[in-house]
Amino acid sequence: MSSTIGTLGEFGLIARITARFPATDDVLLGPGDDAAVVAAPDGRVVATTDLLVEGRHFRRDWSSARDVGHKAAAQNLADVAAMGARPTALLVGFAAPADLPTVWAEELSEGLRAECAAAGAAVVGGDVVSSDTLTIAVTALGDLRGVPPVRRDGAAVGDLVAVTGDLGLSAAGLDLLRAGIAEEQPACVAAHRRPAPPYAAGPAAAESGATAMIDVSDGLVQDLGHIAAASGVAVALRQAALRPPAALVEAVEALARAGAAPRSPLDYMLAGGEDHALAATFPAGTALPPEWTVVGTVAEGRGVTVDGAAPELPGWDHFR
Amino acid sequence: MSSTIGTLGEFGLIARITARFPATDDVLLGPGDDAAVVAAPDGRVVATTDLLVEGRHFRRDWSSARDVGHKAAAQNLADVAAMGARPTALLVGFAAPADLPTVWAEELSEGLRAECAAAGAAVVGGDVVSSDTLTIAVTALGDLRGVPPVRRDGAAVGDLVAVTGDLGLSAAGLDLLRAGIAEEQPACVAAHRRPAPPYAAGPAAAESGATAMIDVSDGLVQDLGHIAAASGVAVALRQAALRPPAALVEAVEALARAGAAPRSPLDYMLAGGEDHALAATFPAGTALPPEWTVVGTVAEGRGVTVDGAAPELPGWDHFR
Structure with missing residues (x-):
């Protein structure tokens, strides 16, 4: 019988997944504690969150688990970049049916990892729960390096x-x-x-x-x-x-x-x-x-x- | 016909909800842009995330929407406190069926707001999407005020x-x-x-x-x-x-x-x-x-x- 996340169990799955996530210099404390600690060098942190729901934001027959990981990370990391900030960290909530193959969760993690690497960020924490609806909740953090955040309300006539x-x-x-x-x-x-x-x-x-x-x-x-x-x-x-x-x-x-x-x-x-x-x-x-x-x-x-x-x-x- | 989040629409719901969330001194930029900006005075930010799924973590017949908001905030803010940090901010992803009454989402928001106020934190951002499964994804941030994070691995014999x-x-x-x-x-x-x-x-x-x-x-x-x-x-x-x-x-x-x-x-x-x-x-x-x-x-x-x-x-x- 091939492994599912139900047979692996919550803690087994977390151990399997978090082993994939390398740290960066911004990661002061990574997965495994009550919370992560991330560098915020200029005294401010940029933060944004998005949910991806199967059937609404992705289809398993159209996108591989790795694709979904890339996309879930990308859409949040892009929000950080859109403030003018450098992405530093990702937190990922994962809700899935117990019969989901373990390999799907592993491939998702690989996509998250790779997209974070492309942006210079790291996966620092998350949560794994059971749900009838496959759902991925991503929060991205970023560092403004001393510049003001670039908001939506600053455009001026003539720009x-x-x-x-x-x-x-x-x-x-x-x-x-x-x-x-x-x-x-x-x-x-x-x-x-x-x-x-x-x-x-x-x-x-x-x-x-x-x-x-x-x-x-x-x-x-x-x-x-x-x-x-x-x-x-x-x-x-x-x-x-x-x-x-x-x-x-x-x-x-x-x-x-x-x-x-x-x-x-x-x-x-x-x-x-x-x-x-x-x-x-x-x-x-x-x-x-x-x-x-x-x-x-x-x-x-x-x-x-x-x-x-x-x-x-x-x-x-x-x-x- | 009473209002549902489907008739109100994504942007209408977001406008209705975010109006409820007051800022604190830590909120440098609140909801409404690509990302929020939160103070991280000591150059580090504590971050943790949890998912709550209807039927697994709460039941609508056993808990009011306001209760669920309190609980969703509390379990994440507590993780921040467990690192020795002061909670500063919450981001909330909300996935719900289109036929959910608008008042349920509003009461949820009120619970989130009130629990954040009890912890000294503020809701600074979020996401709203459609899903068959009512799901709440919460990320909490915190400030360590210069102290080292209190981890799980520091207990010593005799403590x-x-x-x-x-x-x-x-x-x-x-x-x-x-x-x-x-x-x-x-x-x-x-x-x-x-x-x-x-x-x-x-x-x-x-x-x-x-x-x-x-x-x-x-x-x-x-x-x-x-x-x-x-x-x-x-x-x-x-x-x-x-x-x-x-x-x-x-x-x-x-x-x-x-x-x-x-x-x-x-x-x-x-x-x-x-x-x-x-x-x-x-x-x-x-x-x-x-x-x-x-x-x-x-x-x-x-x-x-x-x-x-x-x-x-x-x-x-x-x-x-």
């Missing part, structure tokens, strides 16, 4: 609007999976399974004087809309600056051939979430850090426009 | 073993609920619904030189067993020092009258979890801080004994 990271690939990859043609454009499917946030670009933007920044998790228009609303300004995007990458164009073509009625490549870039790109505003004239691309400007008014018009895009709400 | 807080009341309260006789001993039922960890006693123990400390969440013998194992010592408890409170004695009598085959009051004190008492070891001769009671000593060997013998008590494993 540049810039982005870095993938836009639309994850959503296109999800549609390819839904259409059963994942093999048509593996790069998009990979982006859905394992988003690759540009972690270093967050702190770099903070150091370059970014006035506002956000993790693009719900779609570029929606997330820039949060900056616009919080800052009391409008964001004016230029379509010509949003050039779809070849993989996205090819994915849309494949979806069209399959009769999957896709949106345009631009729509994917504007509305597709879960790539965990970063979007930020900078004072006009700022020499942007590498990998940031100007896509528009901050104007008077409210909301987000593309070439002067409000885009017609479906939103995303976790309960509607 | 005093001391406890503070309730022991056994929560488990007896749960058995009263199971037997349908909650009214027989409301104090125990209240202790189950809303444990009252002695938050201030954790930092006080650290300042008094505690060599090891743990939050009693799984039962005194099991949790002291973790200290014994981590420290490479034995813990010798004295039964005479573990005097059951009147409420516990009365609860056991009521359970006996109901034919609910209870354990003895001492068994509840030794094996009952979820009171979130604190247990710690101190060098012999330490003047214990107020509210701490000596219940034994640290000896050579391994495991936990009561008057020299190994107690026969069932363990608790979340998957077995």
Whole structure:
């Protein structure tokens, strides 16, 4: 009989999993006590939390356990980077049915570990409980290295609007999976399974004087809309600056051939979430850090426009 | 039609909930951005996370939403106190079915807020998602105020073993609920619904030189067993020092009258979890801080004994 987390037991599973997590210099006390202790060198800690629920945020037949680990870590570490902070630590709550194969939990842990390593962070603690619904709760911590946090409400009229990271690939990859043609454009499917946030670009933007920044998790228009609303300004995007990458164009073509009625490549870039790109505003004239691309400007008014018009895009709400 | 979180929507629910959470001096940036920013005055942050799953950790017919909020916060804040730290902040992930009444989420938030206030902490962030299984993921942060963290592995032969807080009341309260006789001993039922960890006693123990400390969440013998194992010592408890409170004695009598085959009051004190008492070891001769009671000593060997013998008590494993 192959091992399940039920036969292994709570403490056995914890021992099996935590053995995989190496420490970094920020880890003053790792897993195994009542709580972890993490360095917060500048006297402040950035903290964010997200839940991933099977069937809502991932499917076991579409993503491997390792993919889910990467994604769960990435979406939280990206939130830390979006404040301009360097990710330092991850805590992971894991709720799963007792019949879950142990190897699934081990592979999840490997994904968490690897994504943390990519961001320079470490898994420092967690919890394991039984539940009918496979659920992963991740909290990420980060260090601001002396800079002010880059909030959503600092954009000013005249600022540049810039982005870095993938836009639309994850959503296109999800549609390819839904259409059963994942093999048509593996790069998009990979982006859905394992988003690759540009972690270093967050702190770099903070150091370059970014006035506002956000993790693009719900779609570029929606997330820039949060900056616009919080800052009391409008964001004016230029379509010509949003050039779809070849993989996205090819994915849309494949979806069209399959009769999957896709949106345009631009729509994917504007509305597709879960790539965990970063979007930020900078004072006009700022020499942007590498990998940031100007896509528009901050104007008077409210909301987000593309070439002067409000885009017609479906939103995303976790309960509607 | 009364409001549900599905009709209110994700962002509506978040707005409704976060309005309830006041800041403290430690909150440098509260809910509403990609991440919160919390003070970590001594350059380190204590962090711990727990999941509560409906049907496993609480029942909606046995605990009010406010009770669940108190309990979810308390068990994490107690872990912070058990490191010798002052709790500063809470992050809360909330997964719930769309048909959950909005008022339940609001009452949960009120419980979280009130328990944080009791510990001096603030709710600084969270996440709201849809799930078939009502699940609450809590992460607590804390500040060590310059003292070393009190770990599990520092107990030394000859140390005093001391406890503070309730022991056994929560488990007896749960058995009263199971037997349908909650009214027989409301104090125990209240202790189950809303444990009252002695938050201030954790930092006080650290300042008094505690060599090891743990939050009693799984039962005194099991949790002291973790200290014994981590420290490479034995813990010798004295039964005479573990005097059951009147409420516990009365609860056991009521359970006996109901034919609910209870354990003895001492068994509840030794094996009952979820009171979130604190247990710690101190060098012999330490003047214990107020509210701490000596219940034994640290000896050579391994495991936990009561008057020299190994107690026969069932363990608790979340998957077995």
